[in-house]
Amino acid sequence: MAPLARSECLFIVITLSFSVGCFTASASAVKAAYWPSGSSSPPSAIDTSLFTHIYYAFLMPNNVTYNLEISNSKALILSNFTTTLHHKKPPVKALFSIGGGGSDSSVFARMASSPVSRKAFINSALEVARNLGFDGMDLDWEFPENPKQMLDLSILFNEWREAIKAEAKATHRAPLLLTAAVYYSVDFLIFGGRRSYPVQSINRNLDWINAMCFDFHGSWDTSKTGAHAALYDPNTNISTSYGLTSWVKAGVYPEKVVMGLPLYGRTWKLKDPNQHKIGSDAVGLGPGEDGVLTFAQVEKFNRRTNATVAYDTVYVAAYSFVGTSWIGYDDVRSTTIKVKYALGHGLRGYFFWAVSYDSEWKVSSAASRAWTP
Known part of the structure; x- marks a missing residue:
């Protein structure tokens, strides 16, 4: 998981809708x-009243x-991370995530392909979790590249869950949590060939999945501005609503789906300063490293430059512009609507990438308030 992860570009309009009941077990909600x-920003600075789970990445x-x-x-x-979070008021669960957007996907492919290497990996992960006080583990493999690797992922989840059960039984401790950060959609239609995540294995073995509903647009396409975490897209299936719907339609239980939210924006350089909507022509990246600004940096940029701040009700996304600089991001308003969307469609909760990118907890607070079953 990283702001630089590549996304698909499928210019197809597909409309689907959930038909599930609301998830009402608020005690089990995930605010991660x-x-x-x-x-x-150290773990001690995290306002844990706004979260239930924090991942070390x-x-x-x-x-x-x-x-x-x-x-x-x-x-x-790592020990300081878990100890700090467990002693905060209120305490939160601490997990570690393995992989990330900048990691070597081939390492996971090789590991998952063999019973011997899977066992070594799983045993090591359990040992680290228990020895250093973690409540669970998260796999962020970006991304399995073909159906064979998806099958291996399914087997890995099976064996990982069995190992967790056996360890908990042997030690008389609560089972460790097991989650996975996954693509925004259950299917990959391009970008390595068509393949789908192992739905049955996910339902059977994972506590939940973290669907990365961001990076729909970015530095890999500098020709048009984009809402990189749009809830809806009237022209394509590259949207949060499409992705989340695809998971549930494929059979993943809604209470095992957690929606990803970005605490950062992506930037472009406008071709014409007078054309500054979502989808306007661009000629390169805007401010920030590789065209990325944290939400705190976005707010600072907007104040410093007296940028115009706008909101698109169709995409459910905020953006700002000044001169040729253009930034697309989520703000309090868009985040609130997206969290209510997840709640209303029976999902388990939401997560942010990344906790330290917020500005005085504005967006995180809005999300927490919005999750009111």
């Missing part, structure tokens, strides 16, 4: 966020042994 390990297995090799210094950081 990922905490990047290089964050300048990221760990990576060795590309030969497939073990999570944790140095003494890293172990100290």
Whole structure:
């Protein structure tokens, strides 16, 4: 998971709708966020009243042994992460995420292809979780590239869950949580060939999936501005509503689906400063590293430049512009609507990438308030 992950470009209009009851078990709701390990804001600064689960991002297995090799210094950081979050008021669950958008997908493909390497990986992950006080584990494999790798992923989930059950029984402790960060849609129609996630294995083995409903547009396409986390898109199936619908239509239980929300914006350089809507012509990236600004940086940029802030009710997305600079992002209004959408369609909750990108907890607070079953 990273702001630079590539997304599909399928210019097809497909309209689907959920037909499920509302998820009312508010005690089980997920209000999660990922905490990047290089964050300048420490775990102690997190307002845990706004969250239920915080993910440490990221760990990576060795590309030969497939073990999570944790140095003494890293172990100290991870132990501090879990201890801090467990002693906050209120406390939150702490998980670690394995992989991420910048990781080598081939490592996961090789690991998942063999019973021996899967066992080594799973045992190592359980050992790290228990030894360092984590409540669970998350796999962020971006992305399985073909049907064979999806089948291997299914087997990995099966064996991982069995190992969790066996460990919990042997130690008389609560089972560790197991989640996965996944593509916004259950299907990949291009970008490596058609393949689909293993729905039955997900239902059987995972506590929930974190659907990455962002990065629909970005630095890989500088010709048009884009709402990179649009709830709806009138012209394509590249939208949060399409992606979430695809998961439920494929058979994943709604209470196992968690909607991803971005706390960052993507930027473009306008071709014509007078044409500044979503989908306007662009000639390159705008401000920020690789055309990315955190929400806090977006607000600072808007104030400093006196940018015009706008909102598109069709896409359910905010954007701002000044001169040739254009930024698409989620604000309090769009996030509130998207969280209510997830709640109203019976989903388990939402997560943010990433917790340290907010501005004075504005968006995180709005999301928490909006989740009122």
